[in-house]
Amino acid sequence: MAIVDETTYRQPVYDLVSQIPKGKVMTYGSIAIVLGDGYTPRTVGYVMHASPDGVPWQRVINSQGKCSTGRLTMPVNLQQEMLEKEGVEFSKAGKCDLNVCQWWPEGFANDEELQTRLFSE
DNA sequence: AACTTGACGAGGG
């Protein structure tokens, strides 16, 4: 039988991140928007730092289009390098164009009006 | 149970 433990909160995050296609990325804030209800960029980040194997954590970056993982166990360059291998282009400043590489699940769009609507519901 | 921390985000200087 399935062991439903305290990972209930984190599972939806890993599930969503696992759906991000190769060569695309999402921001912590976007994930919080999609999951809604109790999720914030802060907590999404907290969940991601403990992501298990199999989750493409490198496809999650901050809203500035930069990698923020340098603070813990790995050099920040590694994440960017992994994304570049997948086809994501970064500027010299280490930023990628979110208008090009950001991905949204079905039912969502990379559209300001939709995001505004989500917030106001 | 209270306090602190943190793969964040927006706004201001």
Added chain:
DNA sequence: CCCCTCGCCAAGT
């Protein structure tokens, strides 16, 4: 472009 402040909420101490 860099730095700081505040809001956010789960987890760790």
